[in-house]
Amino acid sequence: MAPASSLSAWSDLHSHHESVGKNIVLKDAFKNDPKRFDKFTRKITLPADISSGSNGTDIIFDFSKNLITEETLDKLVKLAEEAGVEKKRDAMFAGEKINFTEGRAVYHAALRNVSNQAMKVDGVDVMNAKGGVNDVLEHMRVFSEQVRSGEWKGYTGKKLTTIINVGIGGSDLGPVMVTEALKHYGAKDMTLHFVSNIDGTHIAEALANSDPETTLFLIASKTFTTAETTTNANTAKSWFLEKTGGKGDIAKHFVALSTNESEVTKFGIDAANMFGFESWVGGRYSVWSAIGLSVALYVGFDNFHKFLAGAHAMDQHFQQAPLRENIPAIGGLLSVWYSNFYGAQTHLVAPFDQYLHRFPAYLQQLSMESNGKTITSDGSPAKYTTGPILFGEPCTNAQHSFFQLVHQGTKLIPSDFILAAKSHNPVSDNLHQKMLASNYLAQAEALMVGKTAEEVRAEGNVPEELVPHKVFMGNRPTTSILVGGAIGPAELGALIVYYEHLTFTEGAVWDINSFDQWGVELGKVLAKKILKEIDEEGAGSGHDSSTGGLLGAFKAYGGF
Numbered sequence: 001m002a003p004a005s006s007l008s009a010w011s012d013l014h015s016h017h018e019s020v021g022k023n024i025v026l027k028d029a030f031k032n033d034p035k036r037f038d039k040f041t042r043k044i045t046l047p048a049d050i051s052s053g054s055n056g057t058d059i060i061f062d063f064s065k066n067l068i069t070e071e072t073l074d075k076l077v078k079l080a081e082e083a084g085v086e087k088k089r090d091a092m093f094a095g096e097k098i099n100f101t102e103g104r105a106v107y108h109a110a111l112r113n114v115s116n117q118a119m120k121v122d123g124v125d126v127m128n129a130k131g132g133v134n135d136v137l138e139h140m141r142v143f144s145e146q147v148r149s150g151e152w153k154g155y156t157g158k159k160l161t162t163i164i165n166v167g168i169g170g171s172d173l174g175p176v177m178v179t180e181a182l183k184h185y186g187a188k189d190m191t192l193h194f195v196s197n198i199d200g201t202h203i204a205e206a207l208a209n210s211d212p213e214t215t216l217f218l219i220a221s222k223t224f225t226t227a228e229t230t231t232n233a234n235t236a237k238s239w240f241l242e243k244t245g246g247k248g249d250i251a252k253h254f255v256a257l258s259t260n261e262s263e264v265t266k267f268g269i270d271a272a273n274m275f276g277f278e279s280w281v282g283g284r285y286s287v288w289s290a291i292g293l294s295v296a297l298y299v300g301f302d303n304f305h306k307f308l309a310g311a312h313a314m315d316q317h318f319q320q321a322p323l324r325e326n327i328p329a330i331g332g333l334l335s336v337w338y339s340n341f342y343g344a345q346t347h348l349v350a351p352f353d354q355y356l357h358r359f360p361a362y363l364q365q366l367s368m369e370s371n372g373k374t375i376t377s378d379g380s381p382a383k384y385t386t387g388p389i390l391f392g393e394p395c396t397n398a399q400h401s402f403f404q405l406v407h408q409g410t411k412l413i414p415s416d417f418i419l420a421a422k423s424h425n426p427v428s429d430n431l432h433q434k435m436l437a438s439n440y441l442a443q444a445e446a447l448m449v450g451k452t453a454e455e456v457r458a459e460g461n462v463p464e465e466l467v468p469h470k471v472f473m474g475n476r477p478t479t480s481i482l483v484g485g486a487i488g489p490a491e492l493g494a495l496i497v498y499y500e501h502l503t504f505t506e507g508a509v510w511d512i513n514s515f516d517q518w519g520v521e522l523g524k525v526l527a528k529k530i531l532k533e534i535d536e537e538g539a540g541s542g543h544d545s546s547t548g549g550l551l552g553a554f555k556a557y558g559g560f
């Protein structure tokens with residue numbers, strides 16, 4: 001594919017930005033067009049049998065408070081067409097090896113293919129092959145039901161009620177985020193710990209509160225070679241054997257979620273207690289795979305299945321909807337519009353939902369590990385900016401910390417706000433939910449309308465020298481996502497996949513490989529070398545004076 005900047009739609013968008021885009025005044029656009037909300041809002045309805053309420057849940061994506069006109073949307077769609085977004089999407093869903101630097105298919109959609117459509121990689125039916133998607137799901141179902149019912153017992157015959165997931169990156173963030181998001185559905189007698197950091201504090205704190213007789217360890221690692229995970233897993237194993245006086249049965253208390261059977265068995269976990277998946281599942285897309293076992297254990301397999309089904313509904317929408325109606329494609333194209341034509345560097349995602357408090361952290365890996373790339377498909381550096389810095393926190397908390405910059409800073413920060421119409425906790429007669437919703441609506445409105453100097457003066461009693469400080473520029477774009485019910489497993493699945501395919505669309509336009517992550521390797525290699533040097537005499541070799549100086553100081557202060 002050609003670099004995005006060489007496409008005619010790209011130059012056309014540049015001219016359009018100059019003549020139209022940078023002059024759009026959103027509040028005027030709304031005044032001039034009473035139908036603007038209808039024109040730029042898209043909706044997906046999830047099937048009733050998987051939705052959190054008795055009717056199918058609508059999820060509304062209101063793109064109308066973005067800096068676009070109908071013409072802008074047409075031109076962005078043209079860009080997607082010229083960049084081959086649909087062709088690339090179809091290649092992904094056909095199991096082609098679109099991860100071209102690793103020679104792999106990108107097939108996480110198969111993991112949530114609950115309608116069991118034929119999906120093949122290299123001619124192999126990944127759904128129904130032995131050890132394929134359906135077999136692993138069945139293994140997860142049986143195991144999660146046995147643990148939840150107490151039929152699967154620890155070595156002293158007790159029910160396992162503490163789950164410690166040991167994993168990092170995608171083998172941690174998805175399970176943490178989803179179990180937090182679905183806490184309402186979680187087993188009340190289960191305690192979950194997610195240990196990811198190599199900082200010994202993480203595993204020590206989890207173990208300190210756990211009883212080896214009732215603890216189940218899930219060692220979650222696609223490769224089973226990640227230093228943090230293997231080190232934490234070995235520490236957990238030693239703790240378990242020590243605490244049980246060597247009588248603890250590893251087979252009853254340790255399972256592996258991995259693609260690497262030989263490393264799993266080397267570690268001491270029986271292959272029968274391994275839940276597998278394939279190399280075509282990228283780490284940041286692995287929550288749908290065996291890596292999601294903690295989710296199935298916590299919320300039950302039926303809910304895990306609904307989670308997959310909600311994701312599948314959004315996959316089908318992405319595959320079938322024309323670009324102009326295609327919700328994730330529009331989200332991705334807007335990101336390109338702001339990144340490449342307005343010079344925006346960031347993307348804020350703020351869920352007005354406490355259960356979604358880890359959602360932005362999850363999306364950070366999804367977005368930034370996918371599209372934090374410079375090199376395009378022909379090996380040359382991109383002549384344009386690529387992946388934005390994604391960040392966020394739940395609201396209303398974020399409003400009381402960094403929203404100052406979003407409202408009055410010098411940067412343009414395209415923002416997504418997410419709200420569910422129904423709360424799982426309608427306390428105080430829904431007062432909290434109404435206040436939450438009022439903030440969700442008010443923030444987007446305030447960012448758009450701003451406040452002029454005249455309006456500040458009209459408030460009265462404002463000394464003239466304070467007026468400029470109280471002005472809000474406004475015209476700051478937001479996308480408002482409204483879940484027309486409560487956020488249950490299916491709704492959450494659909495929301496995650498919205499961001500997955502948004503990220504896909506961005507990467508497809510930017511002509512980069514969104515599916516490798518070579519950028520994490522250099523630091524890993526250097527850390528290995530330095531680890532050795534900590535145990536050797538001196539302050540290492542071949543380092544700059546800062547690294548060498550700090551290494552020496554660390555050893556001296558730390559007594560190493």
Ligand SMILES: O=P(O)(O)OC[C@H]1O[C@](O)(CO)[C@@H](O)[C@@H]1O
Binds near residue numbers: 168222225226283369
């Ligand atoms: O599941 P694994 O193989 O332990 O990898 C963990 C994480 O490490 C990374 O490879 C980055 O170092 C991520 O892509 C991945 O999610």
